[in-house]
Structure formats: C-alpha cells, structure tokens
Amino acid sequence: xxxxxxxxxxxxxxxxxxxxxxxxxxxxxxxxxxxxxxxxxxxxxxxxxxxxxxxxxxxxxxxxxxxxxxxxxxxxxxxxxxxxxxxxxxxxxxxxxxxxxxxxxxxxxxxxxxxxxxxxxxxxxxxxxxxxxxxxxxxxxxxxxxxxxxxxxxxxxxxxxxxxxxxxxxxxxxxxxxxxxxxxxxxxxxxxxxxxxxxxxxxxxxxxxxxxxxxxx
Amino acid sequence: xxxxxxxxxxxxxxxxxxxxxxxxxxxxxxxxxxxxxxxxxxxxxxxxxxxxxxxxxxxxxxxxxxxxxxxxxxxxxxxxxxxxxxxxxxxxxxxxxxxxxxxxxxxxxxxxxxxxxxxxxxxxxxxxxxxxxxxxxxxxxxxxxxxxxxxxxxxxxxxxxxxxxxxxxxxxxxxxxxxxxxxxxxxxxxxxxxxxxxxxxxxxxxxxxxxxxxxxx
Numbered sequence: 001x002x003x004x005x006x007x008x009x010x011x012x013x014x015x016x017x018x019x020x021x022x023x024x025x026x027x028x029x030x031x032x033x034x035x036x037x038x039x040x041x042x043x044x045x046x047x048x049x050x051x052x053x054x055x056x057x058x059x060x061x062x063x064x065x066x067x068x069x070x071x072x073x074x075x076x077x078x079x080x081x082x083x084x085x086x087x088x089x090x091x092x093x094x095x096x097x098x099x100x101x102x103x104x105x106x107x108x109x110x111x112x113x114x115x116x117x118x119x120x121x122x123x124x125x126x127x128x129x130x131x132x133x134x135x136x137x138x139x140x141x142x143x144x145x146x147x148x149x150x151x152x153x154x155x156x157x158x159x160x161x162x163x164x165x166x167x168x169x170x171x172x173x174x175x176x177x178x179x180x181x182x183x184x185x186x187x188x189x190x191x192x193x194x195x196x197x198x199x200x201x202x203x204x205x206x207x208x209x210x211x212x213x214x215x216x217x
Numbered sequence: 218x219x220x221x222x223x224x225x226x227x228x229x230x231x232x233x234x235x236x237x238x239x240x241x242x243x244x245x246x247x248x249x250x251x252x253x254x255x256x257x258x259x260x261x262x263x264x265x266x267x268x269x270x271x272x273x274x275x276x277x278x279x280x281x282x283x284x285x286x287x288x289x290x291x292x293x294x295x296x297x298x299x300x301x302x303x304x305x306x307x308x309x310x311x312x313x314x315x316x317x318x319x320x321x322x323x324x325x326x327x328x329x330x331x332x333x334x335x336x337x338x339x340x341x342x343x344x345x346x347x348x349x350x351x352x353x354x355x356x357x358x359x360x361x362x363x364x365x366x367x368x369x370x371x372x373x374x375x376x377x378x379x380x381x382x383x384x385x386x387x388x389x390x391x392x393x394x395x396x397x398x399x400x401x402x403x404x405x406x407x408x409x410x411x412x413x414x415x416x417x418x419x420x421x422x423x424x425x426x427x428x429x430x431x432x433x434x
Contacts, residue, residue: 051365055366056320056324056362057362066312067312067313069312069313069316070316071316071319071320071324073319073323074312074316074318074319074320077315077319078315091284092283095283095286095295096286098291098294099287099291101291102290102291102294102319102322103287105322106288106322106323106326106327107273107288109327110323110326110330113327125348125351126347127345127347127348128344130342130343131344134342145272146272149272
C-alpha cells in the first residue's frame, strides 16, 4: 500500500498550517516519496477505531504495509528512515538528528505550547493574563540557548535533517507572538525551512485538504 | 572509551530519583552494559563547555567513541540500539517503541511538568492555585486514554521496551500527586517498571552519586 497518513477535514483558521500532519507531509516531500491522506472529521478522530491507533484522539496517524503508528515526531523519524534526504548515513549523525527531534518535542515545544494555552486555549481563564509574562520569559531563555547552539550555521547539525524539520515545525508556533523576531538567527532559520520546496508543497496540500466551513460530524 | 553520562553531584530531596540521568542509567542496566558517570555541579552544567553539548544547561549528556548527545529520550534510544534488551528485532516493533518514547515525552510529560510547575517551581506565584484544577483535569484525561491503551497488558507493546522505560519514568512524576492511584492499571504498570532489577540498580547508583549537602560551586 501507499503509505497513508490521517489529517483533519477542517480546523479553524488559526490552526491551519500548524496541525501536525504537516510534519509527516513535509517529511514525505523531502524524501520524494508518494503518500496518501485519509481526511477525517473530528468525531472520527475521537472515535474508538481511530483511538486504537492514536489513543489520545489526534491526528496524524501513519500506516504502511509494515506498521501503524502515531506521534508526528515518530512518524517523521519513520519516514526519514525510508529513503535518503532527512538522515545522515552515519550512525553518529543519525543519533544527533534524533537528539534534535527530541529536543524540539520535549525541550522547546512544551514551552511554546504554554503560550498557546494562555493566548488561545485558556485565554478566557482568570489565571492566563497573570501567567503570560512568565511563559514568555521561559520561552525567551530557551530561544537564547537554541540561538547560541545554532550559531551562524544554516541547520542544527550539517545538512538539513529530520531534526531541523521538527525544530522548524515547532518554532513556527511562535509566528504570531513576535518572539522569533527577537532572535534574528532563529527567525532566519525558520524562514529557510519554510522556503524549502518540500515544505511549500506540503503546506499547499495541507491547506487544500481543508473544507472551507466546519463539516457536521 | 566506556560510554559516559553526566549527572548532578547534588539536587534537593524532592528531585532525587527524578533527574533524567535515571533514564540513561536504567537503559544501560537493562542492556547489561557498563557505563561511567561524570558527576558535575550546577555551575559546570550551566557553563560554556557543558553547553557545547547540552545547549540548555541540563543533565544528562552522553558520550561514547562515536557520538556525544543530549536529551534523555535520545540517549535512551541510542543506548537501546547498542545491544538487545530494549528494542524488538523487527523494524515495525522498533517504530512502535519509538512511538511510545515520543508519546511519553511529547504527549504525557509536558502535562505532568505543568503540575510540577504549579506545585513546586511556581507554587508561590499568584496564578498557580487558580490554575491547578485545570492542570489536574488535563492530566486525568490523558491518563484515562493511556490507561485504555495499556488495557490489561503488562507493557505498552509486547515485551518491555525503551518505550516503557520512558513512559514509566514520566509517569513516576505523579507519585506525590495521588493521581496514579485513580488509574490502578497505570499505577500497577509504574510499579512493574520500578520493580525491575535494572531499575533498582540504576536508582541505587543514582542516589549514591549525590552529596548529602549542597556543594558550593
């Protein structure tokens, strides 16, 4: 079978380009492999059949002849192992690429997610306004460290890898915050990622799969 | 060289057994490989030499003849690839084990970390008391899903894997909260992990490496 991922048939405008099927689509485009998309609604994603693969009721999931998995980071790594383009050939380089995948997912994204909590998902809660400055300060500290690690390099470790794909995907979550602009080398890093033809193809396909209006479940 | 990890020479009592060098130690014990520990103080961890490997100024880091990496999840995966014991032999099983590593680090730990924020690191902030019930509710929802995924199995996917090592390490963070007790199958899962001889050896060595009193940097 053609490797197949799941994606939503609709999300609000603010979430478009950020749903995590983007990471799988981008990975496929980087290695130049065809893939199929099963576009599903929110009720299906929360239903028992989907949850047998994705226990938390989210997208994306991934299926090929060999395996069915969830977690966009694990899916991106699995795609990266299918063909050259996202992982170096040597074991040490592969370990460093995995390190950056996990750094993005465990050391950077959780902080950025808290900004989405105070600004979007919990914007109306009484604690969010008071909490926001600390959330921003925590992110600033992490971005300063990451910026120092990137230095004047184009990518985190040699050639573009699944580590960069994941880190750029995570950092993009700061676009509306203005925080990236405080770290010009990181802003340029994200812009380099978003300028890649593979990213642009993935984004176009991601956006094209959404219905304009919410679809009744 | 003997593979070497870094660990702290001292942390407060509440953090003992939870510092992430535990994950690397446990992984080494599971595959039965000797390792060395470079015990360092907090000033060294925040210094420029350590940050060249660990940009965020944390432990653990890992070094062998081939590679130097950070991120406990990436280190555990790297150790798991050195010898049998933590990854199945087939590629599909390996992808599912990686999926659980990343699920633990990206879908479970960030929520549990927020409980540590309100209860410990931001306990004195004006927003923490108001926020706590929502943090707990979010964790409950995630644990319910995870509990359903585990079902009546001993481990998440067949034999004990690096995915279980990471998930148990993450769920342990709830010991003081009482939340695990609300999900008896997850409490039993964590207890099974902590009862493994490899875990117990790792914990004993982790604790033995701490000084009793803070060491001036």
